């Protein structure tokens with residue numbers, strides 16, 4: 001496959017989706033895909049197609065785009081690989097994922113990002129887009145080779161030291177200035193390290209009772225405020241990773257009402273929309289994550305902020321960890337949770353069923369906005385004739401029980417273990433090809 005071909009494109013193959021409801025509205029229609037492009041919406045005959053999906057009135061959405069996935073390759077293959085993570089992504093309804101840079105070696109140069117992009121193409125289940133590090137070795141001391149990653153065949157547009165905060169304001173300023181020149185974006189893990197030494201959990205009564213070092217919300221809020229000001233000052237684009245507190249949402253609401261320059265986008269994770277620090281009681285490291293699970297008030301403020309568009313998208317922060325890094329005492333465990341195969345269901349539970357988001361809203365927060373932030377022109381497109389067929393078919397009603405061992409990731413650290421969640425992905429279509437269907441991925445043809 002050459003660099004210019006689409007990852008999963010398939011020439012001349014016609015796929016017919018029977019009885020779908022785009023954005024969950026209106027009467028069911030048939031949607032015909034030919035050569036990776038939507039060519040007809042209306043009534044179609046089975047003879048039009050090589051392959052038929054009987055959807056029975058299921059909801060059709062643009063394919064999901066995850067701005068925040070840890071695929072762990074290279075260096076962390078005992079937790080996840082591009083192949084296992086792509087499988088989880090396709091099963092979760094994703095057609096594109098941004099693979100975070102905190103790998104080993106770090107994705108801070110063209111060689112590593114090209115490797116990740118190439119592996120994504122070889123696996124061929126989702127469009128894997130590498131994120132480049134902001135600073136060399138994620139050390140926070142000098143900028144990484146941002147220009148050479150942007151110009152490389154990996155076409156890096158999003159830069160992040162995620163896992164670490166770019167806490168030096170001068171480096172953050174330079175990164176915003178530099179990426180602005182080519183339309184890039186800096187995704188910040190907002191955590192003032194001076195306010196979070198040895199932090200283990202949300203700073204509050206629950207952590208205090210258990211004797212766990214606290215991670216105060218102000219450590220996030222102060223960095224977000226500073227970075228918004230730097231984005232305005234430089235005219236650069238800031239993306240705020242994993243917003244976790246009511247205070248950050250409140251600040252962003254105020255900022256959006258006044259700022260005129262620069263660009264700020266923000267994501268919330270499914271786990272911060274559902275889980276709270278009451279789970280600390282269990283002492284189960286499955287619930288250890290960075291930023292930490294916070295309070296019920298934070299959870300509800302984040303849901304409201306997402307409904308209003310103050311926080312404008314959902315990203316999983318899918319963070320697989322091998323058993324030895326989770327099956328141990330709290331303080332020794334690594335922070336992070338699986339997310340790709342449960343994101344939609346958590347969103348249905350926390351936002352759709354309570355009436356905070358309709359399916360158009362789901363398309364906006366899981367697909368359209370993340371695609372725009374990442375600059376992916378073929379993703380998050382309207383469901384219309386002539387558009388690329390990157391699509392996800394969702395059954396909104398079926399409930400299922402989450403079992404980490406049954407998920408496609410190599411690691412099993414889901415915080416939703418044993419929960420019954422609503423909403424299932426019936427099929428994922430990437431560049432016109434069915435990549436996942438009925439809980440199984442469909443292997444790339446011609447691949448041994």
Ligand SMILES: NC(=O)N[C@@H](CC(=O)O)C(=O)O
Pocket residue numbers: 070102162163164189288289290291317319320334335336337
């Ligand atoms: N979210 C986490 O708790 N962990 C992430 C890093 C990060 O997103 O900060 C990881 O790489 O494991």
Ligand SMILES: [Zn+2]
Pocket residue numbers: 162163164189241242290291
């Ligand atoms: Zn992070």
Ligand SMILES: [Zn+2]
Pocket residue numbers: 068070100162163317319
């Ligand atoms: Zn992360």
